[in-house]
Amino acid sequence: MRYLLHFLWKNSAFILFLILELISLVFVVNGNRHQSAVFSTVANQYGGKIFTTYSNFRNYFHLKDANDQLAYENAFLKEKLQKALFEMDSTNFQSFDSIDSTMFIQSDSLKPLFDYIPAKIISNSTNRQKNYLMLNKGRKHGVRKNMGIIGPNGIVGVVFETSEDYSSGISLLNIKQSVSVKLKHNNELGILIWDGISPLFGQLDAIENYVPISVGDTIITSGFSHIFPGNESIGTVAEFREMPGNTIWYIKVKFSTDFKKLFWVNIARNLNYEQQKALEAVELEN
Amino acid sequence: MLIRNIIRFFVVLILQLLVFNNIQFSGYINPFFYVLFILLLPFETPRWLMLVSAFLLGLTVDVFGHTYGMHAAASVFIAFIRPNVVRFIYSKKEYEAGVLPGVAHLGFSWFLSYASILIFIHHFIYFYLEVFKLNDFMTTFYRVIYSSIATLIVIIAEQFLFYKRRK
Structure with missing residues (x-):
């Protein structure tokens, strides 16, 4: 002893x-x-306050960038507004010939599928293998887990943890993140992943090599994930080649978002998320 | 001396979280300036205190960076092997009372070898824990090298800016 x-x-x-x-x-x-709850709660509650002060300071020096981004988004949205008043569920479509007549149609088909909560990025990283961002909106503002984060030039990440006033998101620049996407010109489905090397490029996986593609093809969200609305931009094909002994293309994707210069984003709230999840659970049981 | 180190603890922490975590130079480079605190602890610091303070420092960086214990593991490791590294690097002045690890007391070449060994080991542990797998070994290894150099430059710059050489 x-x-x-x-x-x-x-x-x-x-x-x-x-x-x-x-x-x-x-x-x-x-x-x-799995994301540690203790860590996230502490980081969200206390980190949120510190990072808000800091981001106010930082934003002051990047006013021009932020302004340019917002102006660009504004122009884009104006153009979109002229094309459609609502994003519609086309399976339940009722025809009408002028925009005025939409006012009189009380149909489910006119309910938007997503609505948006504007938020400010208070902390963001791009230099790690697993990057995260923190937003100044939380449960109080209606933010929940698994909502999509969309920047002015395309999707940015997914919310994974919320506190009362703040929320944390997994950035697309995270080796554990993957998003269901498609090629715009032929609707071919694929998966977007990040290889952890450059914050400018991602990788498009699962496109069979009989599918014709070319450099510059646009990649958009598929809308099958319940997280992001369809047709949100992600990037363009920067480079592709055959992989020896593999039936899928190696495709390098240039992100449309500059992750180093992100200030304002929208959090996409899927209004039918619970219903879709419940249906999915039933499918899995059978 | 104690108060100086406590203040340094918070200063390196704040600089790491607000400045160095936001250096977005390329996908490879992320200086971990906070390691400076562990490097500059006096030689006479009790070992348990060195380990515990390194743990707390690393854990705080982890909590605010969503890195879940990776910085804590790397920091505790270098705090533990620090005495061995000091013994490994030859210097006549080392164990005289009141001598502090730093450019001011022990000179540039001593500090360079001391800092680069510990920084490299720290970054090595951190980056391999971060990817949590051994394939793409070389990609991760480049990150270790580039970030170690970045950290070393920042830490040596700090030494020359804030400590005058004492003859």
């Missing part, structure tokens, strides 16, 4: 080292498997 105590005392630093390393590694493993 005395020897044991003596041994422990002599190696106390080593034992403390082992304990602390063990605690850290438990965090690492848990954080990798």
Whole structure:
């Protein structure tokens, strides 16, 4: 016993080292498997306040960039507004010949599928393998887990954790993130992933190599994920080649969003999310 | 001395979270300036205090950066091996009372080898925990190298800006 105590005392630093390393590694493993609730809550509540102050300061120096982005988005939205008043569910479509007549049609088909909560980015990273962003809107404003985050030039990420006033999102620049997308010109479905190398380029997976593609083809969201509305822009094909021994293309995608210069985003709220999820759960059971 | 180190703890933390985590130079480079705190702890610091303070520092960086224990693991590791590294690098002045690890007391070449060994080990652990897999070994290795160099430059710049050399 005395020897044991003596041994422990002599190696106390080593034992403390082992304990602390063990605690850290438990965090690492848990954080990798599922987002740790304790971490996120602390980070959201306290980090939110610190990062807000900081982002106000930072935004002051980037007013011009932010302005340009908003002006661009404004022009884009004006153009979109002329084309359609609502995003419609075309399976339940009722024809009408002028915009005025929409006012009189009380139909479910005219309910928008998504609505948007504007938010400001208060913290954002692009230089890691797993990048995250923090937004200044939280549960109080209606933000929930699994809502899409859309920037002025295309999709940015997905909300994964909310607190009362703030929320955290997984950026597209995260090696664990994947998004259901399609090629605009032929509706071919694929999966967008990030290889962790450059914040400018992503990778489009699962497009079979009999599908004709060319550099510059536009890639948009498929609308099948319940998270993002369809037809939101993501990027363009920057480079493609055959992979030896594989039946799918290697496709490099240039993101339309500059993740280093993001200030304002919209959080897309799927108004039918619960219904869609419930249906999906039934499908899985059978 | 104690108060100086406590203040340094918070200063490196704030600089790391608000400045260095936002350096968006390329996908590869992310300086971890906060390692400076562990490098500059006095030689006489009890080992348990070194380990615990490194753990708390790393964990705080983790909490605000969604990195879940990776910084804590890397920081605790270099805090633990620091005495061995000090013994490994030869210097006559090392164990005189009141000598601090830094360019001011032990000179540039001593500090360069001391800092680069510890920074490299720290970044090595951090980046491999971050990807959490060993394929693409070289891609991760480049990140280790580039970020180590970035951290080293920032830390040495700090040494020359804030500490005058004492003869």
